Amino acid sequence: MDLTHRPRRLRKDRIRGLVSETSLEPSDFIAPVFVDATTDERVPIESMPGHERVPLAEAVPRVEEVLETGVQAVMLFGIPRSKDAEGTRAWVDDGVVQEATRRITDETDAYVITDVCLCEYTEHGHCGPLEAGARDYEGEQHSSGASGGLTVDNDATLESLERIAVSHADAGAEMVAPSGMMDGMVGFIRTALDREGHADVAVMSYAAKYESAFYGPFRDAADGAPSFGDRRHYQMDPANRREATREVRLDVEQGADVLMVKPALPYLDVVSDLRREFEHPVAAYNVSGEYAMLQAAGEKGWLDLEAAALESLLSIKRAGADLILTYFAEDVAPRL
Numbered sequence: 001m002d003l004t005h006r007p008r009r010l011r012k013d014r015i016r017g018l019v020s021e022t023s024l025e026p027s028d029f030i031a032p033v034f035v036d037a038t039t040d041e042r043v044p045i046e047s048m049p050g051h052e053r054v055p056l057a058e059a060v061p062r063v064e065e066v067l068e069t070g071v072q073a074v075m076l077f078g079i080p081r082s083k084d085a086e087g088t089r090a091w092v093d094d095g096v097v098q099e100a101t102r103r104i105t106d107e108t109d110a111y112v113i114t115d116v117c118l119c120e121y122t123e124h125g126h127c128g129p130l131e132a133g134a135r136d137y138e139g140e141q142h143s144s145g146a147s148g149g150l151t152v153d154n155d156a157t158l159e160s161l162e163r164i165a166v167s168h169a170d171a172g173a174e175m176v177a178p179s180g181m182m183d184g185m186v187g188f189i190r191t192a193l194d195r196e197g198h199a200d201v202a203v204m205s206y207a208a209k210y211e212s213a214f215y216g217p218f219r220d221a222a223d224g225a226p227s228f229g230d231r232r233h234y235q236m237d238p239a240n241r242r243e244a245t246r247e248v249r250l251d252v253e254q255g256a257d258v259l260m261v262k263p264a265l266p267y268l269d270v271v272s273d274l275r276r277e278f279e280h281p282v283a284a285y286n287v288s289g290e291y292a293m294l295q296a297a298g299e300k301g302w303l304d305l306e307a308a309a310l311e312s313l314l315s316i317k318r319a320g321a322d323l324i325l326t327y328f329a330e331d332v333a334p335r336l
Helices: 007-011 056-068 094-109 140-146 154-171 185-195 212-222 242-255 265-275 287-301 305-319 331-333
Strands: 028-036 052-055 075-081 111-116 175-178 200-207 256-264 280-285 323-326
Touching: 007 242, 028 056, 028 094, 028 331, 056 094, 056 154, 056 331, 075 094, 075 212, 094 154, 111 154, 111 185, 154 175, 154 185, 185 200, 185 242, 185 280, 185 305, 200 242, 200 265, 200 305, 212 287, 242 265, 242 331, 265 280, 280 305, 305 323, 305 331
Parallel strands: 028 052, 028 075, 028 323, 075 111, 111 175, 175 200, 200 256, 256 280, 280 323
Antiparallel strands: none
8 A cells, every 4th residue: 555645644733734725814704793772781682692782882892892802894783763664764864873883983993894784674574665565564465475476676675775875884884785685786886885975885795695594593683584474585595506606796797896695604605606706705694593503502512612613614714705794703713
């Protein structure tokens, strides 16, 4: 037997790190932050141990906690003080994300990214105003499954997303992240930002966002679950891989600066595809359900939570993600 080449020689401790093909850094991470206009104190998120909604007065201290771990970027999600059918609190000057962004950018060095969507702001929980046939969501129409047809008015939603993105940029956001999977959203937002003097504000598109079972804890955290139907007619089918490339190419053509895949772990093949196909930075959202399942298994003693979290994030980076939006950011960053 020819044992001239022994791969095990490069697996010893002092050489192992030198030949590692993939590494993680705190600068790879974006930490989600939930700011809640309906509370005066921090509220633990039961399905996401270790995370909480914070009141507006705690937005800066919460971001400072993130910065202490070495993570420099945050994504802001807002829970408004009131909701309506159109989600109008999403773009008002005194909205929860707008106020939080102003305070954070004034008082910290964090790189602020804002989620641009309407599901947290509409009383029905969908990602935009509803089409005429679905507007009576208190009635019998959705008892038969309003998800059976498209419920969101795509073009009306584009106008709302423009207003949200500009209001966030006016407040100081350095990047906006449209997440509703509306056709044409990146182009509309890019045009609006440029028109309003925000050419330097970047757009990170949730370019390949799947209709996933892994979003449950987030919908608790952001109070954004749909009150009827589902989102399968405007989010991607989990069965489709090639479609992601088509979706992402449209966003690239419309001016997206960063391309997001959501969720991360079940869609590492898609992350890898985008890394090969496009030169843009690729982001992956290690979503709430991915976080919660590891937390639950760790609490049961079924796995080593710290090791599993690190391995999961390493796999996302290895697949090709340049940026990772993750609820593990603050736990993992200090250990790198």
